[in-house]
Amino acid sequence: MAIDAPRDTERPPAPTTTNLDRRxxxxxxxxxxxxxxxxxxxxxxxxxxxxxxxxxxxxxxxxGEGGGIRRGFELREVGGGWRIYVRSEFDDVVQDxxxxxxxxxxxxxxxxxxxxxxxxxPISRGAVASIRAVNVDxxxxxxxxxxxxxxxxxxxxxxxxxxxxxxxxxAQLGINSLDELPHISxxxxxxxxxxxxxx
Numbered sequence: 001m002a003i004d005a006p007r008d009t010e011r012p013p014a015p016t017t018t019n020l021d022r023r024x025x026x027x028x029x030x031x032x033x034x035x036x037x038x039x040x041x042x043x044x045x046x047x048x049x050x051x052x053x054x055x056x057x058x059x060x061x062x063x064g065e066g067g068g069i070r071r072g073f074e075l076r077e078v079g080g081g082w083r084i085y086v087r088s089e090f091d092d093v094v095q096d097x098x099x100x101x102x103x104x105x106x107x108x109x110x111x112x113x114x115x116x117x118x119x120x121x122p123i124s125r126g127a128v129a130s131i132r133a134v135n136v137d138x139x140x141x142x143x144x145x146x147x148x149x150x151x152x153x154x155x156x157x158x159x160x161x162x163x164x165x166x167x168x169x170x171a172q173l174g175i176n177s178l179d180e181l182p183h184i185s186x187x188x189x190x191x192x193x194x195x196x197x198x199x
Contacts, residue, residue: 020046021061024054032125032137033161034081034154055082079154079161095147106142113139114148118169119184122152122162148172 023044028035035043041051055075064070076085086094106114113136116128129136140163143149152164170176 020044020050021054021057024051025058028058028075028082028084031083032141034078034083034159036081036159040082079156079159081159106146107139109134109136110139110142114143114165114169115184117143117149117163118165118178118181121164121178124155124158124160124162126160128163 024040027040027043037048037052037055040055041048044051046054059075060066061068062071062074072087072090073084074087075082078085112132113128116131117123120127120131125136125140128140140149144151144163146168147166148169149163150166152162154161165178170178173181175181
């Protein structure tokens, strides 16, 4: 009776250039913050040089080079990393869509996160998560999508994006400036938890 020789464990085929482009595109579509080339290379298990070339290819693709269609979004380097952004000329239409197509109320988590940002701005998402003691990634995306907060600046040392509220938030609250926000200290258990320098 013949014994079958052990089969080699099947390995997935090496990624092609096109496959790497599409995998990179998929990651960038869901990234909340700019991703460095090194972190992208680690996520894709691909050489940094290949990822850099794939980024260049996506930029050209999105920009419509070589006779392609120029997309409504672009791949932009910000704060030492890469992220997909809506092209600035389409900001108005996107804002109108978000405001008219998403009239639902904010969740309690979104309201709490918005309050932290309003009182502590500019503030990073990590700092907000630390104050709320929960992950706030999806909530921050919601607030950005609603136009209630905006990316204020990127910390040059950590690469963390800092957020601030927008004029739209003021309009939604019916106030003219952040100075009109109510004092929050009396509402806290000891008047300071997570808001040590708040009015």
